[in-house]
Amino acid sequence: MTNTQRPHRRRLVVLLAVTLAVVAALVGVGLYGLVLAPSPDAGGPRADPATPVATPTLPNPSSSPGVLPAIRSTTDAEAFARDAAEALITWDTTAFELSEYAQVIVDAGDPSGVETAALASDVRSYFPTADAWAQLRTYGTRQWVTIDDIYVPASWDDALDQAAEGDLLPGTIAYTISGTRHRSGTVGTEEQETARPIAFTLFIACAPSFDECHLLRLSEVDNPLR
Template sequence: MLYPTTPDDLRRRRLIVAGIAAALLLIAFVTYALLVHRTHSPSTNAQIDTAQDTVELTPVETKPVITELPALRPTSDPETFAQQVAEAMFAWDTATLLTRTDHIEQLVAVADPTGESTPGLVADLDNYLPTQGAWVELAKYETRQWLTVDSVNMPTKWAEAQIQAGNELLPGTTALTIHGTRHRAGIWEGDPVASQHDVAFTIFLVCGPSYPECHLLRLSMLDKPLD
């Protein structure tokens, strides 16, 4: 039996249909939101992981490898030459590839061209440099040394020595006494250490008029300079 549809029935049906549509729309929106979240979450995590894995590398400062000593600059000035020789005598670093022989050869290169005083000069230099055994031991502590020159002066007794030598000395032969500070530095049990010590010695050299440039003859004993 059919009953006539009243206006109230139509309103209820419309409300029911509207409610169902709204519920479906809400379900669809929630489902979409979940899918979007799942799609983007791995990418975000990957970005975080990537950021955590990124490490800024700091360049390691490496010490330049020195395989050859520079030659002493030619000069005709006795004081300039004596200071160069003095600094070269004390400038060595056991942490490099250079040997004590390299340092001896650097100074023998500016020795007397006649070669007469060279054997004595080599013996003098041996007394200034560490022995080979000491050199190897110092290398374990990366020991290096250098000299600060405080003064370069002609000994007061040099004039007397020239008179006694007579004609045995070439013209332009002179003696200059160096006063300075010897510095040493190295590594001891992982910590840097340093020391300094006053030194004095006399350099015997010959310049003009015998030669256009100065040459090294002999050295006094360390800390026993010519007064």
């Protein structure tokens, strides 16, 4: 990496922050927090009156080698966005540790390390806290996502138009994911499931900046670019 590339990547953080701030001002800000753990009076996750969906096959700690698979390497930005979104939302409290799921996302980030700290902070906002994770584990809680739509938001075109030369890495693109976040767990002997809409945006850089796609930043949960 040349010295001239580093300032460009630092400016990317500023531009994305400004873009998100502008969009937030237009649509109304507010981080829609995840339901991290069952409330004291509920005793566990509550079932929603929704049509049951198939639960994906997740690693079993007794049979897996103890290593989560990395996000698939590809030069296809949309395919990368889909895989990264599924890796970000899908976890099983009985299979791997919270930090291992988060590390998979960070490992798919900017290989220069310029965006690593910021991306790690973004990722933390998507996962339960350590205490909530421990509580969710008592119910064998699993989470996954059904992706309904993946698209380049119209506001990203505005950001590109407003960006000065050198502000964005060549090959940078944003993809907004919308779908349904599912959770299941066992309360006593009863399997229960919840489902709710979820939306977020991934900021990705591919060729010619990198030989394969990498994740730069994430929007707030349920505050995506539109």
